[in-house]
Amino acid sequence: MKWFSSVLFVLFPAFLIGQTKNSIQILGNINGKIPETIEYTLPIGGIDYFGFTDSVQPDSSGNFQINLKVNQTCFIDLSYKYKSFGTLIVDPGMTYKVHINTEDSKNQFIVESKNAKGQLLYNQIPNRSMIVGGHFELESRKYSKDSVPSVIKQKLEASRTNELQSFKDLLKEKIISKDFYRLVETDRDYFYKGAQGSFAFINYLNESQNKNTLNKTQYTELWSAIFKSNPVTNPELLKSPWFYFYTENYLRYNELILDNINTTFLSELNKKGLIHTHNIENAKKHLSGSQLEYYFAAYIYYEAINNNYEQELIKLFEEFKKEYPSSSYTHFLEPVIIPIISFHKKKEEPLNEKVKFVENTSEINSVKDLVKKLNGKPFYIDVWATWCGPCKEEFKDNPKLYELLKSKNITMVYISIDKEGKDKQWRDMAHFYNLEGYHIRANKKLDDDLRNIFGSQSLAIPWHFLVDENGTVLNKKLSGGSEIQNLEKQLTENK
Template identity: 70%
Template sequence: MKWFPLVLFLLFSGLAICQTKNSIQITGKITGKIPDIIEYTLPIHGIDYFGFTDSAQIDPNGNFQIIIPLDKTSFIDLSNSYKSYGTLIAEPGMVYKVTINTENSENKFAVESPNQKGQVLYNQIPNRSMIVGGHFELETKKYLQDSIPSEIEQKIEQSKEAEMAGFKKLLKEKVISKDFYHLVEIDRDYFHKGIQGSLAFINYLFVAENKNKLSNEQFTKMWKEIFQSNPVTNPELLSSPWFYFYVENFLRYNELILEKTDPKILAEFHKKGQIHTHNIDNAKKYLSGLQLEYYFAAYIYYEAINNNYEKELITLFDLFKKEYPSSSYTPFLEPVIIPIIAFQNKQAEPLNEKVKFVNNASHLNSVNDVIKSLNGKQYYIDIWATWCGPCKAEFKDNAKLYQLLKSKNITMVYISIDKESREKQWKEMIHFYNLEGYHIRANEKLDANLRSLYGNQSMGIPWHFLTNETGDIIKKNISGPSEIENLEKQLNNN
C-alpha cells in the first residue's frame, strides 16, 4: 500500500471521523467480487493522474471510508489495478456515498450527493480518462479520412458541445455548482483540442508513407492553433486527467515542427538508450515550475510501468529527486523504479544454461525453417515481444509450463517479433524472466510468415501454438501458462 502523509483513511467504521471544509469524505460499499483495497487518485495541487494514487482497505462486507484533504474542486478516480470503477467530481467540504458493483457493467458506479445527476452524466462519458477511454488517438480514428480542416474542427467542436449540453442544463437548474461545471468544461475543452493535435501528429507520421489526408501546411496550421487557443501554461489544465498527454503532444509539435528535428536523430537516441533523457531535456525548454515537476514525474511513472526495465529511468529518477528533493510525487515513483533496479541487477548474474539462442537465426525465414533447425518431436511456440505487457504477464506461471512440457516431451520455443533496435532489451528480458528454451528474434520474412499463419497482419500476441517436428502447425491456438489446466487438456487431446 502506498502511504501519503496528508491522506487519512479509516480501517474500521467505528473510528471517529474528523472532517473539515478543506476535505471530502467518501463512504463506499462494494458488491459482487470484493477486492482487498480500493485505489483512488490523489488530487495533489488539484491534479488527477492515474499513477498518483493511495488506497483504502475494504472490510469483508465491502465497506470502505476515505477522507481526502481538498481545497479545490477536483477529479478523483476510484479503481483497482488500473481498472476504473468510476470518477468522482469532488468539491471541498462535501460528503459522498458511493456504491460499486463489480459484476454489473450497466450500473457499476453510483454516487449519492447533492450533485449526483452531474456525477452520473460525467461517468457516462466514455473517454473521461486514460484508464477508461484510452488515448487521444482512439478518438482521432473518427477523423483520419477527413481532408478539410474546417470541417474536422467543426465536427470536433460539435462533439464537445454535445457532451457539455447536459452539464449546461444542470448548471442552469442549479443542480451542479459553477466550480463543478467549470472543471468539466476545462477538461472537455482540452480533451477535444488534444484530439485535433493527435490528428495533426498522425498526419505528420503518414507523410513518410504518403498516407496523409491533410497537407503539411494544413496539419501544421491545425496543430499550431490549438496551443494558441488552449496553451499548456494554463494552470487549470493541471486539473484535467489529460494534462500529461496534451503536454506530450505540445512537445512533439515544438520538436518536430518548430525545431524541425530529424526523426533519424530521435531514432539514434533510442538506439543509444538516451531517448528518455532527451525527452525530459526537451520538456525543460518549454515547461517550468509545477507543470515541469508534474510532467517529469508523470513521464517517469508512465514509462516505468511499461515494464521495459530501462536503466536510463533509474538515472532520471535520481535526477528528479535531486531537482525536487521535497516533491509530493516521489513516493509514487519509488515502487515502479524498484523492479527496474532488480532487473538491472539480474543482468550481472550468469545466464541459465537452459536458455538457448538459436544459431544463424537471421537466416530462418519461416516457422518450418526454425523447427527444422532444432531436434525434437513437438514444439510449443510462444510468440511475444518485449513491449507486450500481456506477454510478460504470462511468464510468471512458466515454472508450471516447463514441468508440463517436460512430461509431454514437448520442446519450448520463444519467437520474438521485436525489431533489431530492441535486440539488447530482448536478451535482457530473456535473462530477467529466466525463459528456458530456444530463442529466436524474427527477421522480416519470419515475421511475415507468422502473420500469414495467424491469418491477420495485425497479429495478436501473446500467441501460442503447437507444431510437429517439421514445423507444421498441429494446434493453431492453445492456452498460455496462466491457463495451465486448460493447456494440459489441450495437449492430452492432441
C-alpha cells in the first residue's frame, strides 16, 4: 500500500514522538479524498460520546496531528460528519500513527503502535458504536423468534465470550495492556447486556399487539437482571460509547416497569411538547453526580441533532447551564441549540410568497389528482418528512436545484408524509428551510399511491421523481440537489 512507504517517517519525524505520561499523540495520514476536517471524540474524564468532539484540519497532503491530555485508557473515535473512520484505544503516554483510506473500505483504518493487533481487532467489531451502524436493537433482532429467556441469555453470553477471547489472547501475549483489555471487556459487557435490555423492551412494546415472544414475567426478569449485574453507576461505563443508550434503557425500565407509566400518557406529553422535560425529570430521579451531568448533556445533544427544532430543548439547555455552570459539555451543546433558536425566530418572519401550501386537499388522493389540482405541469416531486434527517440535509442545495428546474421549466412540489399531528411542524419547517414550491401533506390515500409508485410499502426518503403534465411518472428515481450534475443529466434524458 502507498501509505506504508518510508516517506511516512519523514512526515512524522522522531522528535515528535516523545510524550508525557498524561498525554497521547496521534499522527495521521489520509489516502484518497481528503475531508475538510477530522473530528475526534474528546475523552473528558475518559468518556466517549459521538457528539462531544473537537476537530483538526488535514494539510494538502492529508497529514494531521492530534495532541491530547489523557490520564487513563480510553476510546477516541475519528470521524467526519458522523461517519466513523475508526476507533483508537489509547493508553496514556503513547503515540499512534493512523492511516485512513477514504476510498478503500476494507483497509480504511490502520494503526501503527505496539498494540496494533488490538486496534485492528477492535475495529473489526461491527457494533463497536452507534455511528458505525451498531445498536442494541440491531443485535437483539437476531433473537426475535426466541421465546426462552435462558436461551437468549446464553446466546448473548456466547457472542460476548467469543468476541473477548481474542483480546484475552493478546493480553496473555502482552500485546495489549491490562487497562486496554479491561476497557474493551467493560464495553462489550455493557453492549450485550444492553442488547438483552433492548430485547425485553421490544417485547414490552409488542405485547399490546400480541406480537411478544416473552410474557410479562419473562421479559421483566430478563430486563431487571442486567441492572443487577451491570449497574449504570459503574464509573467505568462512562468510558463506553454505549453509556448513553444503556442508561436510556435503564430509565425506560424504571418508568415503564417499576413506575408503571402508561405509554398513552407519554404520547400525550409528546403532543404537548413536554416529553423531553419529563424524560430529564425521570433521569434526575435515578441518576446523580457525573452520570446525571453526562446523560443530561448527551440527551440534549442527541435530541437536538434530529433537527425537529423543539422549543422545549432551549429551555432544557438553559436549565443545564444553570445546574452545571462549569460543565465541559456546554461547549458542545451551544452549536446544536443555536439552530433551534433561529428556527423559532424565523417563524415570526413573513412567509416567502414562493412557498405555497395547497389548500382544500381532502380530495387529493393520488399524484394524478395533485397534478390536476395544480393545472397540469411537469413536476419534480420531493417526498420528505419533518423527522427525516437526510431530507433536511438535501435542502442545503436547494438554490442550485431551483435554478436547474427553472431552466427546464419544471415546477417544484414537496409532498410530506408526516401524520396529521405534525401539521404545524410541517408548515413551520417549510417556512424555516424556505422551501420554494407547492406543498401538500399526504392523506392516507395519497400516501398509499406514493408507496404504489415507489414499489414498496417501505418508503425510503428523501425520494425524488418526475411526472408530466398528466401525472404520468417519467422517472421514479431522480437525484436530489446534492447531486446536481447527475440530476441535470437525468432531466435532459427525460426531456
